[in-house]
Amino acid sequence: MKIKKVQSACLILACIAATGLIGCGKTDETPKKHEAITFMAPYLEVDNFIEEVHKTYPEIELEVVPYSGANTTTCLQNMLEADDLPDICTQTFYKPDVVDVSDKMIDLSGYDFTDNYVESRLKDVSDEGALYMLPSLYNCYGITYNKTLLEKHGWKLPTSFTELEELADKAKEAGVTLCMAQIQYPGSAFQYICNIADAGFLGTMSGKQWQKDYLSGKANVSDTEGMMDSMEYIQKWKNLGMLDCSNSDPVDDSKTREAFKGKLTVSNGTTEWHYGIRRYNGQIWSDAIPV
Numbered sequence: 001m002k003i004k005k006v007q008s009a010c011l012i013l014a015c016i017a018a019t020g021l022i023g024c025g026k027t028d029e030t031p032k033k034h035e036a037i038t039f040m041a042p043y044l045e046v047d048n049f050i051e052e053v054h055k056t057y058p059e060i061e062l063e064v065v066p067y068s069g070a071n072t073t074t075c076l077q078n079m080l081e082a083d084d085l086p087d088i089c090t091q092t093f094y095k096p097d098v099v100d101v102s103d104k105m106i107d108l109s110g111y112d113f114t115d116n117y118v119e120s121r122l123k124d125v126s127d128e129g130a131l132y133m134l135p136s137l138y139n140c141y142g143i144t145y146n147k148t149l150l151e152k153h154g155w156k157l158p159t160s161f162t163e164l165e166e167l168a169d170k171a172k173e174a175g176v177t178l179c180m181a182q183i184q185y186p187g188s189a190f191q192y193i194c195n196i197a198d199a200g201f202l203g204t205m206s207g208k209q210w211q212k213d214y215l216s217g218k219a220n221v222s223d224t225e226g227m228m229d230s231m232e233y234i235q236k237w238k239n240l241g242m243l244d245c246s247n248s249d250p251v252d253d254s255k256t257r258e259a260f261k262g263k264l265t266v267s268n269g270t271t272e273w274h275y276g277i278r279r280y281n282g283q284i285w286s287d288a289i290p291v
Contacts (some may be wrong), residue, residue, distance in 0.1 A: 036063035039088030042072045080104065090136060096127035098215060105132035149176065161236075168240050178241045192243070196234050201226030 037060060039046075050062050065086045069075055073092040079085050083104065093099075108114055109131040114122065121135045145157060153174060158164040171178045183189035194202070201207040207226060213219035221227045237243055 034059055034061050036061040037088065038063045038065050038086035040065040040067060040076075040086045041090060042067045042076075091133060094125060094133050096125060096132075097212065100127075101132045102127065102130065107132060108134065143179075164242075165240060177244070179244055181243050181245045183243060183245045189243070189245075193234055196237060197227070197230040200233060201230045 039062065041049075041064070046064055053060055053062060067075060076089065076091050077093075079089070080091065080101070085104070091099075094101075107130040109126075109129060114131060114134070117134065122131065125131060125133050125135055149155075150157060153170070153176070155167060155170055156163070158167050168178050181189075181192065183192050198207075202211065204226070210219050210224055210227065214221075221231065
């Protein structure tokens with residue numbers, strides 16, 4: 001099961017305003033130092049970005065607002081609500097019909113650089129034609145399997161939930177932990193539960209309408225058959241052990257990695273989380289299982 005999660009970058013174009021003012025109505029040609037443009041890009045390497053900016057606009061000063069906390073989403077949303085944003089910032093969640101940022105952001109739809117984006121991606125963030133945020137990073141949520149461990153035990157890679165249930169029985173008999181889920185971090189458990197439901201009812205047209213109705217107070221879970229079916233399905237995942245994070249540590253990643261030593265068959269989470277593990281301890285971790 002692969003589910004994409006969109007991360008959107010909101011660009012408050014103070015940089016355009018600043019460069020547009022260079023030399024306007026001034027006779028003094030002495031180079032002026034620009035006020036630094038602040039931006040926040042959690043966990044991203046920005047050195048290359050800054051280098052590219054300086055190639056075209058050497059006079060532009062860029063200042064990175066650091067962040068290395070455990071809950072990026074909450075931090076960014078709090079900054080948005082408090083109007084305490086850097087000039088260029090990111091949001092991990094943005095739906096124009098849910099989040100109104102028209103009073104905080106500049107409409108970017110009239111700028112030529114938006115032509116560099118795929119039109120279908122711009123439609124995802126279009127607010128009735130206005131573009132207050134632009135798509136940035138995409139993540140793939142799914143299940144990554146330990147190929148080394150499967151081959152060692154002669155187990156078949158599951159391609160359905162029924163086959164996953166069969167694998168769970170075999171793993172239990174062999175004393176192997178079936179799964180370590182990436183839900184030990186703040187908000188991750190709720191996110192993953194929503195991802196599971198999104199592969200079913202929430203991904204349908206009725207499900208999308210239900211989300212809007214729920215947010216406006218017109219619908220709830222208990223009287224919606226599709227959502228109740230999703231809750232039963234999520235319970236099956238939990239009962240199977242697919243939402244287990246008991247061997248992980250939200251503070252010390254080294255302890256989490258230690259738990260992977262020859263013990264786990266599959267794990268849930270974002271792809272970049274698995275990339276660090278798939279090279280760990282000589283074991284091979286491969287692509288997501290289509291369950």
